[in-house]
Amino acid sequence: MADPVITDEDFQKFREFFYRKTGIQFDNTKRYFVDKRLLERMADTGNAQFRSYFTMLRFQASGEELQVLTNLMTVNETYFFREEYQFRCLVNSILPELVSRKKDSGPLRIWVLPSSSGEEPYSIAICLLEMWAGIHQYDVEIVASDIDTHILDQARRGLYSDRSVGQLPKPYLAKYFKRTAAGYQICDDLRGAVEYTRVNLSDRADTRPYRNFDVVFCRNLLIYFDDVSRKSAAETFYDALKPGGFICLGHSESMSRISSLYKVRKFPEAIVYQKPAE
Incomplete structure (x- = not known):
């Protein structure tokens, strides 16, 4: 079985969904970063195809997977006394x-x-x-x-x-x-x-x-x-x-x-x- 991939259409669907949920928008320069984390979560949740993972992400009542993915997608770069x-x-x-x-x-x-x-x-x-x-x-x-x-x-x-x-x-x-x-x-x-x-x-x-x-x-x-x-x-x-x-x-x-x-x-x-x- 071929390894799963994130198509251009998949990326666009996810980008629009994540933007509606968080206000954060990923442009094409972040494509590798986004694809890597989506594929990681697909593997961890047992979803061989993006479609099944995306369905779970959208309709999971607890929102647990969306929170896990959000934690992976957000960048936290800081240090003490930054812009002091x-x-x-x-x-x-x-x-x-x-x-x-x-x-x-x-x-x-x-x-x-x-x-x-x-x-x-x-x-x-x-x-x-x-x-x-x-x-x-x-x-x-x-x-x-x-x-x-x-x-x-x-x-x-x-x-x-x-x-x-x-x-x-x-x-x-x-x-x-x-x-x-x-x-x-x-x-x-x-x-x-x-x-x-x-x-x-x-x-x-x-x-x-x-x-x-x-x-x-x-x-x-x-x-x-x-x-x-x-x-x-x-x-x-x-x-x-x-x-x-x-x-x-x-x-x-x-x-x-x-x-x-x-x-x-x-x-x-x-x-x-x-x-x-x-």
Whole structure:
């Protein structure tokens, strides 16, 4: 029997289906990457033909196979203190402005999406502890979300390679991590400071509970979306933010090219985007 193959028609069907489910669009340059993972899952699930696998993927009531495949298809490339200038913007400019007009005793809430393996939300927590005097006056909640359940488990474990911590200042590495045979283990206090949740940004049912955030970090995700999905994501974040809240994007991303809902704010450290205050 000949080895199974993914035809051009199969690739197109899968690409359209995956886009509808996740907002992520694969172009032809990703063909080898997509085909390899589809063939792996076909073999693991006992489907000799793409048609039978695709039928299972679409109609499986539990959605378990779609989640497994999504975990394989998403890219999680990050490290501690990546684009650190935005963290300085958070502590030097964004948070002081937020607390200056804060009228209630509730916590300041930060949403990080995608969480990837935790480097970004834990970096934010470290920066708040080390650089922001207000941490002793205000309660801060950090929620970090991702579509990939496997990567969320990694984030909760908080175990990192030499490469992941390579940009971390050495005093912070010594203070918040323990060297083990398996890598660098982040301390329990920081692990407990971040709540990890599974969220599909393209599913309004998933994102509807996420409201009343002061700051959103969504860095280097929208580059994988097309214009329609980016606009939908911008609207989702608009609903998630409090009036006057801020969103930080990756250095190559611009909200001005996606949506007119936000104001551009040019702080000394970085350009960020703000939901207009009421």
